[in-house]
Amino acid sequence: MRLLFAFLAGGLFGAGLFVSGMTDTAKVQGWLDVFGDWDPTLAFVMGGAIIPMAIAWRFVPGRRPLVGGDFPAQVSSQVSRNLVLGSTMFGAGWGLAGLCPGPAIASLSYGGVWHWVFAVAMLAGMALTPLLRVKLDRLIVAD
Amino acid sequence: MEQDWIWGLVGGLLIGTGGAVYLLANGRIMGASGIIGGLVDGTGRNSATERLIFLAGVILLPILLYPLYGSVDTHVSSNPLVIIAGGLLVGAGTRLANGCTSGHGVCGISRFSLRGIVATVFYILAGGITVVLFRHLLGVI
Numbered sequence: 001m002r003l004l005f006a007f008l009a010g011g012l013f014g015a016g017l018f019v020s021g022m023t024d025t026a027k028v029q030g031w032l033d034v035f036g037d038w039d040p041t042l043a044f045v046m047g048g049a050i051i052p053m054a055i056a057w058r059f060v061p062g063r064r065p066l067v068g069g070d071f072p073a074q075v076s077s078q079v080s081r082n083l084v085l086g087s088t089m090f091g092a093g094w095g096l097a098g099l100c101p102g103p104a105i106a107s108l109s110y111g112g113v114w115h116w117v118f119a120v121a122m123l124a125g126m127a128l129t130p131l132l133r134v135k136l137d138r139l140i141v142a143d
Numbered sequence: 144m145e146q147d148w149i150w151g152l153v154g155g156l157l158i159g160t161g162g163a164v165y166l167l168a169n170g171r172i173m174g175a176s177g178i179i180g181g182l183v184d185g186t187g188r189n190s191a192t193e194r195l196i197f198l199a200g201v202i203l204l205p206i207l208l209y210p211l212y213g214s215v216d217t218h219v220s221s222n223p224l225v226i227i228a229g230g231l232l233v234g235a236g237t238r239l240a241n242g243c244t245s246g247h248g249v250c251g252i253s254r255f256s257l258r259g260i261v262a263t264v265f266y267i268l269a270g271g272i273t274v275v276l277f278r279h280l281l282g283v284i
Binding site: 021065093 | 164194
C-alpha cells in the first residue's frame with residue numbers, strides 16, 4: 001500500500017508540474033524577472049498547491065498515517081546558517097537555469113539533453129553536500 | 144497564453160493533492176530534493192524503494208500527458224556553464240537547506256513553518272537577483 005500511495009503522490013506531483021507549465025524554464029524565470037515581461041503563473045501554482053496541503057496538515061494532530069508509522073516530528077524552528085546559505089545558493093541556481101528539483105525530474109522524458117545535463121549536475125551537487133557541510137563547519141562556527 | 148494562470152492553479156492543486164496523499168497516507172513530507180537527495184547520499188537507504196516509486200510517478204505522468212500536448216518547449220538554456228553551475232547550485236543548495244520549492248515552499252509554508260518561510264524568501268530573492276543580473280546586465284540567460 002505504501003508503494004501504491006507513493007506512486008499516486010508522485011504521479012499527481014508530476015502531472016501537476018507538467019500541466020502548470022513549471023517545467024518551462026521561461027515561465028519560472030519570467031516570474032522571477034520582475035523587471036521583464038512578468039509572468040504570474042508560478043504564484044498560482046504555489047497558491048494552488050498550498051491549499052490542499054494546508055487542509056492535510058489539519059488532519060495530522062492526534063492521528064497516524066494511513067499505512068501506519070508516525071507523522072514526521074515537528075522539526076526545529078531554528079533558522080540556521082545552512083538554511084539561509086543553502087536557500088540562497090538554490091535560488092541562484094534556480095534563477096540561472098529555471099529549474100528546481102521536482103521539474104528537473106518531471107521533464108526528463110521530453111526536455112532534451114540539457115535537462116539531463118542539469119539533472120546530472122544537480123545529483124553531483126547533492127552528492128557533494130555532506131563534504132560541503134564539513135568544510136563550512138570548519139570555516140564558520142555553525143549557527 | 145491567457146489561460147496560463149488557470150493551468151497554473153490546476154497544476155498547483157494537483158501538486159498539493161500529491162503532497163497531501165504522501166503526508167496522510169505514508170506520513171512523509173513531499174519534498175523533491177529530500178526524496179532525491181536521500182537516494183544520492185544514502186541517508187534514505189531504508190526507504191529507497193518508496194522514493195524510487197515516487198520518482199517513477201513523477202516521470203511517468205508527463206510521459207502519459209505529453210501526447211495531448213504534441214510538443215512542449217521548455218526554453219532551457221544550451222549554455223553548458225549556465226546549466227552545470229545551475230544544477231550544482233540547486234543540488235548543493237537544496238540539500239544544505241534541507242528543502243526546495245516543494246519541501247520548504249509547499250509543505251513548509253502550508254504548516255506555517257518559520258524555516259520554510261525563511262527559506263522561500265531567500266531562494267526567491269536570490270532567484271530574482273540572479274535573473275535580473277544575468278539577463279538584464281550580463282545578457283547570459
